[in-house]
Amino acid sequence: MLPAPGVFYFPWEISSGAVQEGTTVRTFGRLKCYQPAESQAILSSHFAATQHQVIVHTVFVEPFHPILGAQYIVLGELEITEGAGLRVHARVLNCVDGVDLTILQSAINEQRSYFQDREGGTDIQHPPP
Amino acid sequence: MHAEEGDEEPPSMLWGRDPIFSAYARLYIKDILEIKESCQVPGIYFYKLHPIFKVDVLGTVVYKREREDFFCYGVDDGTGVINCLCWKDEQWKDHSGPAHGSKPQVPSHGGFNPTEQLKKLLHSQRCSSNLEIGDVLRVRGPVKTSRGQREIAASSYYKVTDPVLAVQISWMLEVPQLYRKFYDQPCQLSNNALGSNIADTDGGSAASSLLGRASRLLKDFLREKTVEKFRPYDLQQQLVPLVSSTPPQAPNPNPHQAPAPQEPAATQSSSKQLHKLFADTLQLLQDEGLVFRKVISPDQVYQASFGIPRNATQVTEQDRELQRVTREIIREDSKREKYAEKGCHVLHILSSVRQRYSRNVSKAVVEVVLKALECNSEIISATDNHYTAL
Numbered sequence: 173m174l175p176a177p178g179v180f181y182f183p184w185e186i187s188s189g190a191v192q193e194g195t196t197v198r199t200f201g202r203l204k205c206y207q208p209a210e211s212q213a214i215l216s217s218h219f220a221a222t223q224h225q226v227i228v229h230t231v232f233v234e235p236f237h238p239i240l241g242a243q244y245i246v247l248g249e250l251e252i253t254e255g256a257g258l259r260v261h262a263r264v265l266n267c268v269d270g271v272d273l274t275i276l277q278s279a280i281n282e283q284r285s286y287f288q289d290r291e292g293g294t295d296i297q298h299p300p301p
Numbered sequence: 302m303h304a305e306e307g308d309e310e311p312p313s314m315l316w317g318r319d320p321i322f323s324a325y326a327r328l329y330i331k332d333i334l335e336i337k338e339s340c341q342v343p344g345i346y347f348y349k350l351h352p353i354f355k356v357d358v359l360g361t362v363v364y365k366r367e368r369e370d371f372f373c374y375g376v377d378d379g380t381g382v383i384n385c386l387c388w389k390d391e392q393w394k395d396h397s398g399p400a401h402g403s404k405p406q407v408p409s410h411g412g413f414n415p416t417e418q419l420k421k422l423l424h425s426q427r428c429s430s431n432l433e434i435g436d437v438l439r440v441r442g443p444v445k446t447s448r449g450q451r452e453i454a455a456s457s458y459y460k461v462t463d464p465v466l467a468v469q470i471s472w473m474l475e476v477p478q479l480y481r482k483f484y485d486q487p488c489q490l491s492n493n494a495l496g497s498n499i500a501d502t503d504g505g506s507a508a509s510s511l512l513g514r515a516s517r518l519l520k521d522f523l524r525e526k527t528v529e530k531f532r533p534y535d536l537q538q539q540l541v542p543l544v545s546s547t548p549p550q551a552p553n554p555n556p557h558q559a560p561a562p563q564e565p566a567a568t569q570s571s572s573k574q575l576h577k578l579f580a581d582t583l584q585l586l587q588d589e590g591l592v593f594r595k596v597i598s599p600d601q602v603y604q605a606s607f608g609i610p611r612n613a614t615q616v617t618e619q620d621r622e623l624q625r626v627t628r629e630i631i632r633e634d635s636k637r638e639k640y641a642e643k644g645c646h647v648l649h650i651l652s653s654v655r656q657r658y659s660r661n662v663s664k665a666v667v668e669v670v671l672k673a674l675e676c677n678s679e680i681i682s683a684t685d686n687h688y689t690a691l
Contacts, residue, residue, distance in 0.1 A: 264435040270465040279473035286477035
């Protein structure tokens with residue numbers, strides 16, 4: 173009845189294809205564009221001198237007020253579609269513009285390292301690097 | 302957490318001694334869903350042998366169902382999703398009409414309008430208890446299992462306004478620390494409970510319970526033998542059984558070191574241990590005011606606060622001289638006009654005792670003496686801090 177938990181993943185982990193299809197993920201990024209006709213948005217983020225993109229399917233969270241260039245948090249299931257490829261089927265899409273990404277990343281890492289210590293790195297919390 | 306699953310849960314008598322039991326534990330939802338329910342008392346759960354009863358969670362609402370009396374929110378903290386039963390407030394029902402009527406109704410002469418403010422308050426209260434999917438919810442309350450499903454019966458809950466994730470981030474940083482420092486630390490209950498089931502006031506680690514037992518042992522000894530004064534060295538032997546039988550399960554009644562010939566190194570370390578334990582215990586008794594040193598001299602003589610002194614560490618209750626001096630001070634000063642009505646204040650008594658008897662007397666010592674005098678009905682306390690003679 174309840175959906176699976178949305179585990180935090182970094183956008184570059186998702187765009188690199190390291191996360192399996194069907195996983196419930198939670199990630200962030202700057203809203204780069206929004207196409208209401210296709211119910212599709214693109215979140216982009218910068219990491220290791222590369223731009224990473226995550227495509228978001230927004231049909232469940234519409235109507236929403238898109239602010240281009242703002243930071244968003246998305247929670248949803250990863251799915252593979254024919255046209256768009258890998259994308260997140262969003263259940264939650266929140267604008268969190270002003271968020272301190274450095275601290276957010278360290279908080280995600282802190283939580284991961286705790287679970288890693290506790291369970292010896294076998295938990296789903298730790299996608300391969 | 303799975304490693305300990307075979308272990309037996311601690312007896313329910315001891316649960317209250319675990320501070321986590323009476324706190325709202327900030328567990329990950331994943332753990333709340335997995336922790337084992339107690340077989341002694343339903344509604345109590347065990348995380349690593351810590352009894353858990355109520356929890357505190359923060360997460361995103363990913364599921365919502367509304368009933369007449371309550372909301373059921375599915376909360377996701379990134380590790381798990383759990384149902385939270387959130388009862389609607391009474392006021393919810395009374396004013397369930399749309400709250401939009403409370404638009405700025407011309408604040409009459411710009412004055413304060415209580416009705417208006419109350420409406421606003423109710424409105425904001427309603428807003429903070431009615432969440433939509435995607436909102437952040439904080440819930441505190443006991444963990445329940447109903448129809449085989451874990452849920453939290455909210456005793457309090459509210460919508461968290463977290464536009465830049467600050468609350469969630471600080472939560473994510475804090476919880477692992479709580480786990481590392483407290484929840485994952487082994488539970489100490491069973492260790493100290495064995496030797497001492499009642500008077501153990503310091504419910505801490507095994508070390509502090511050893512100190513507790515040592516101080517009780519010394520107190521009993523001082524009382525029984527009505528010791529007035531002692532030199533530390535003479536009393537130190539009293540604690541030998543405690544040190545030689547450090548495993549608290551079997552307090553060895555034999556004062557001599559019973560175990561077979563020990564390595565010299567071991568003997569040395571145990572004598573060091575003994576010395577340390579004795580010093581700590583003596584300090585504890587001193588802090589409690591039961592013993593004191595009348596004269597600070599190389600000749601370490603302690604007096605007991607409870608009796609008759611001659612030349613060593615004094616034992617307060619035995620120090621008749623000290624009692625006599627204190628009694629006289631109170632008797633004389635109570636007659637003075639300044640103290641006639643309320644009696645003498647403890648600090649006044651303390652400073653007089655220091656002048657007339659010994660400069661090394663502490664407040665704790667005076668309090669012990671006053672208590673003893675009061676027990677003998679030689680003085681009475683007028684207030685918490687004032688004493689007067691009969």
